[in-house]
Amino acid sequence: MRDSLERYAVYIKDLVKIFGRDVVAVDRLSLYVEPGEIYGLIGPNGSGKTTTLRIISTLLRPTSGEVYVFGINVIKDPIRVRSIINYLPEEAGAYRDLTGLDFIRFMLSLRFSGPRLIQAVEEAVSIADLGNDIKRPVRTYSKGMKRILALSTVLASKPRLLILDEPTSGLDVEKSIRVRDLILRYNREHQITIFLSSHNMLEVEYLCRRVGILYKGRLIAEGSPEDLKRITLSRNLEEVFVKKVAEIGS
Known part of the structure; x- marks a missing residue:
């Protein structure tokens, strides 16, 4: 069983997450992500996207079901899972009193040391592209600057699996385009598997090889953007x- 699961970057079977007594956030979700794939979850607020990402990231325990990352059980062996993934939440914080450069150094020092740390810091600084602002305290940054700073550290860490919750949240159009291009580049050049969620369906269509649509915690459709549009005679993912x-409600 373990050997067969190792062929998937992410394998989810019958995942359920219930908050309190009766708030069903994820309802018998099953899906898989291939190594090297960019997979996107879309759906409205409250559909279970962030809950699913947090479970994969070992930050939240499911009520029931199975979740594996490269064959490793996220419930039984969370430390091993954390060693091969990185996660960027939608509201990623940054230490306000650190400079941007010090924040990058601190975050990457949790994973690397020595020459590898120096290399990763230089790479993150290049990704962030904040110029002299990299030496200013994070508390002086705009929301978009904080977002690109946090994103730079997760990309430069080059995990086997990168989990991104609303990766372009708070970014203007120009920076959003740059971030999408960076995501594609790191996926292609470093074979990083990427599992992301986004409200921006055009973004998902641009980035993702396959897409899952969540609604009230359930996977109601899945496939490549082109296949989903063809099957439903639609012009776009929206x-x-x-x-x-509408099919569910009818």
Whole structure:
């Protein structure tokens, strides 16, 4: 069983997460992500996207079900899982009194040391592209600057699996385009598997080889953006989503 699961970057079977007595955030979710793939989850607020990402990231225990990352059980062996993943939440914080450069150094020192740390810091500084602002305290940064700073550290860490919750949240159009190009570049050049969620369906369509649509905790459609559009006779993923939700309600 373990050997067969190792062929998947992420393997989820019958995942359930219930908060309190009766708030079902994730409802019998099953999906997989291939190594080297960019997989996107889309859906409205409250559909279970962030809950799913947090469970994969070992930050939240499921009520039931199975989740594996490269064959490692996220419940039974979370420390091993954390050693091969990195996670960027939608509201990623940064230490306000550190400079941008010191923040990068601190975050990457949790994973690297010596020459590898120096190399990763230089790479993150290049990704962030904040110029002299990298030497200013983070408390002086805009939301977009904080976002690109946090993103620079997770990309430069080059994990086997990178989990991104709303990766371009708070960014203007120009920076959003740059971030998408960086995500594609790191996926292709470093074979990083990427599992992301986004409200921006055009972004998901641009980045992802396969997409899962979540609604009320359930996976209501899955496939490549082109296949989903073709099957539903839709012009874009927004139309696909509207039609799939309508099918459930009819």
